[in-house]
Amino acid sequence: AQSVTQLDSQVPVFEEAPVELRCNYSSSVSVYLFWYxxxxxxxxxxxxxYLSGSTLVKGINxxxxxxxxxxxxxxxxxxSVHISDTAEYFCAVSRLGGYNKLIFGAGTRLxxxx
Amino acid sequence: xAVVSQHPSRVICKSGTSVxxxxxxxxxxxxxxxxxxxxPKQSLMLxxxxxxxSKATYEQGVEKDKFLINHASLTLSTLTVTSAHPEDSxxxxxxxxxHGAVNYEQYFGPGTRLTVT
Numbered sequence: 001a002q003s004v005t006q007l008d009s010q011v012p013v014f015e016e017a018p019v020e021l022r023c024n025y026s027s028s029v030s031v032y033l034f035w036y037x038x039x040x041x042x043x044x045x046x047x048x049x050y051l052s053g054s055t056l057v058k059g060i061n062x063x064x065x066x067x068x069x070x071x072x073x074x075x076x077x078x079x080s081v082h083i084s085d086t087a088e089y090f091c092a093v094s095r096l097g098g099y100n101k102l103i104f105g106a107g108t109r110l111x112x113x114x
Numbered sequence: 115x116a117v118v119s120q121h122p123s124r125v126i127c128k129s130g131t132s133v134x135x136x137x138x139x140x141x142x143x144x145x146x147x148x149x150x151x152x153x154p155k156q157s158l159m160l161x162x163x164x165x166x167x168s169k170a171t172y173e174q175g176v177e178k179d180k181f182l183i184n185h186a187s188l189t190l191s192t193l194t195v196t197s198a199h200p201e202d203s204x205x206x207x208x209x210x211x212x213h214g215a216v217n218y219e220q221y222f223g224p225g226t227r228l229t230v231t
Binding site for chain 2: 019032042043044046049090094099101102105107
């Protein structure tokens with residue numbers, strides 16, 4: 001079975017500051033890793049994913065994440081945030097191969113202040 | 115990118131009635147669809163996985179007779195909440211994956227807000 005832990009439920013940050021949203025996972029098998037963003041009353045939008053290869057993954061909206069197998073982490077970073085980045089962010093994993101279900105973390109609320 | 119729609123976006127129904135939510139993949143063939151529910155300020159919990167033409171696989175604790183899922187075509191899956199009660203009020207989100215979409219990605223619909231009075 002897989003599980004995902006997002007270590008911070010809320011992260012307040014000032015505009016143009018850097019941010020890191022932390023994600024750790026547990027799995028007995030290899031997994032794919034994803035970060036999604038959810039704006040109020042909307043569905044989820046994929047920010048980035050790690051399937052294989054380079055451990056540094058770049059996504060949309062200036063976000064990037066680094067897969068660390070030894071620490072079983074997949075932290076999300078952005079060097080300079082905007083007000084519009086205020087949203088809920090979810091880390092998720094799925095088993096390799098095919099279209100497998102996603103296991104989500106509890107989410108991190110990113111609040112960007114002017 | 116691949117687009118998934120849901121209808122309706124919001125629905126209010128009376129306790130004891132049934133409500134159907136549609137999930138459509140607009141530009142790819144969704145061989146697999148997933149249904150999630152999300153309570154306020156909480157994460158998404160998978161309810162069931164459906165493959166086109168097959169019976170849905172429900173997660174532990176989800177009542178299959180209460181949450182009826184049909185995936186009769188490669189572009190449409192429906193979730194019917196039968197005999198709805200106030201505790202069924204939630205945000206229901208579907209996702210889809212399959213041919214014509216990027217490998218291993220699920221595309222999410224915009225969600226349906228169900229309120230049972």
